[in-house]
Structure formats: C-alpha cells, structure tokens
Amino acid sequence: VSALGHYLEEEGIATVAISLIRPQTEKTKPPRALWVPFELGRPFGAPSDPAFQRRVLLTALQMLERPVGPVVIDDFPEDDPRAISDPTWRPPYTPAVTATGQSLAAQLENEILLLRGSHELWVSKNSRTTVGLSGLSIEQCTQYVADWLRGKAPPSPFEHFSAPLMLRFAVDDVKAFCLEAACTTFGKPSSQQLGDWLWNKTATGAAIQALRVALLESEDERLKLIVSNFIVPAPRVPAA
C-alpha cells in the first residue's frame, strides 16, 4: 500500500498507510505510515473488538495532522489480544482422517456435509459468510475439488475462469466454509489454533494437501503454479 500512498499523494490526496511489514515501508517511504505489530491479514488487529480497532484507526488518522513530513513512520504500541490461543475453544466434531477405507475425496465430501449445521449456525450468528468467491454452492465446490482429487480434471463451469483458477477459488471457498464452521463453538480461537485444526485434524486439510502433491506432477504449468503456491499456506507445506 505504500506505493499507492505515493501515487495518491502525488495526485493531491493526503494518505496514511497501515504497515504490516516495516522493512518494506522503510524502503518505499510513503508520506505517513503506522506500523502495527499484528499478524499478516489483520491490519486493524483484533476481530470483534471495536474499541481496539478504533484505537488503531484513530492513531493512524491523527498522523494526517502531523505538521512536518514526509516521511513519518510511527509504531502502534499494543499487541492484538486475539493473537493469543484460547484454551476453552473446541472445534466441531469431525471424524478422524483414515488412510484406509474411504478415499480422501469421499472423506472430504462427508466432512463438508457434516459441518453444514455448524456453518448454518455461523451464518445466522454473524449474518454473513465469506464463502462465495467461486460462484458455486458449497456442495458444487466440494464436488469440484473432490473430482480433481479423483483425477478427473473437470473443466471450469465458467468461461471467465480457467480450470486451475476455478480450482483455486473452490479451494478458497471450502477452506472458508470449514474455518467459519469451526467458530460456532464456545471460545475465541486464534488463527494459529484454527489453522492447526484445519491442516492437522480435518479431511478437508488432508484432501487439499493430497491434491497439491498429486497435481504438482501435472504437465500443465499454470495448474502446477497454482497448486504449488496458492492452495496450501507456505508454513503448512510439509518439509520435503
């Protein structure tokens, strides 16, 4: 965002950027930036904590009244209270992943079906979902991912998305569905807890990992690029 700040400011609009990666901000030298000590993906810190978010936002906006600059980079002094694990949180029930019996594709389909009630609870509790990028229903998404896992290489149902891109969006939707469903039980899990559950305990996580391994053997370079980098987060890719 620092570069955008530079362009907008050149056009006559005052800007203040939130910075998550201080070394990048120091190199780009935007007019004003507030570095925050939060995890990537959370520029305003704690979810469902309006008072905390307001402090971050106001601290940044007040930098617009600073009389001398550029370049002004300040540090926000508070940590995100929601970055801490909540020991009271329990994930919803999902069957243990098995290497024998049902295929991973079938285990994925069963798990998504099983989590449906929890996800409905999430939607009614929050009046929103972030599932929907692919434009498919969650059942269709799951089917699309499972078909790839079964070696079918299904075509994209939409002209404006290639099949590899469709796979990426379908995987994004399946992950979002599971992670939302996991937040309907008691407690406020950290992102680390949710990630540990998704990638270590669920058939969905195991299926996406298996898909990555299988499709890395593809001759389609675009598909290889997508499964290599954009379906399993780098810290969750098993060491070679």
Added chain:
Amino acid sequence: VTRLTDLPPAMAQRLAELDCPDFTTRPWVTGPALPQRRVAVVSTAGLVVRGELPFRGRDPDYRVIPGSAVAGDLLTSHISINHDRTGFQEDRNVVFPLDRLNELAADGIIGAVAGTHYSFMGATDPVQMEPYAREVAGRLKSDAVDAVILSPV
C-alpha cells in the same frame, strides 16, 4: 499465519527484501483538521463485492466498494494465502474498517466518510497499478475525499 518475525525464515526474508519502487519524489499533502476531513478506505486485500469478478492472479486494476456495502457483501480474492483470513471472516473491520469510520464520523472526530471506497490486489507490481491508482485519485477527488486510509493484508 503470524507476524513477519514468526514466519518461516525464508519467507520472512523474501517479504522483507521484496523489491519496492524507488521513488524520486516525496509528495506531502496537508489539509484541514480531522473533523473537517472526508475519509475513504483504499485496501489492497483484493476485496470484491459478492457477484463481481474476483481479482484473477495479479490483476492491476481495482474494484469499487460502495459505502452502502453490508458486511455480507464483501469477499477477499487476494492471491496470497500466506496471511490470516479468519480475522476478516469474523469481522470485516479487521481489514476494511468502514463501521469504525462511520462511528468516528458520527462522533464528530472525522468530518465524513466517503461514498465510495476502493480495493486493489496487493501482490501486483506497483508500477502496473500506477495508472489505476491515479484514476482512483480522480474518482476520490470527485467525491470530495481529502484523506485516505490505506489498508494492506
């Protein structure tokens, strides 16, 4: 996913050492006190309004987010999956603080909230984004915006 310092060392180093534009100018725009400012959010989270075309890869253009967008309207199509999304899933204000801005305006701490906000794909080369950023500046000025909060992921 955690803070930069908690990431796998190779990834943290790659992010910290990412090529950044070396600008030759240092623009600095001043303005009135906050209670007289009209503020917009410009995000690089790859946000889209549900039903619109997501960012495909590193598209350099932008998406328009009306100030009337409700929380359920917003999706993220950022290409990177190496940042947390669960915060945004729970509360859009973690990435797109529109509710907080509206509260600041209601309290008279800022003057007003823009009618329209904008989102880019943060992983895109800034040089490719430049003409679109300048186009957004024109749109912001036509909405009388004189302050922008830039929100990355």
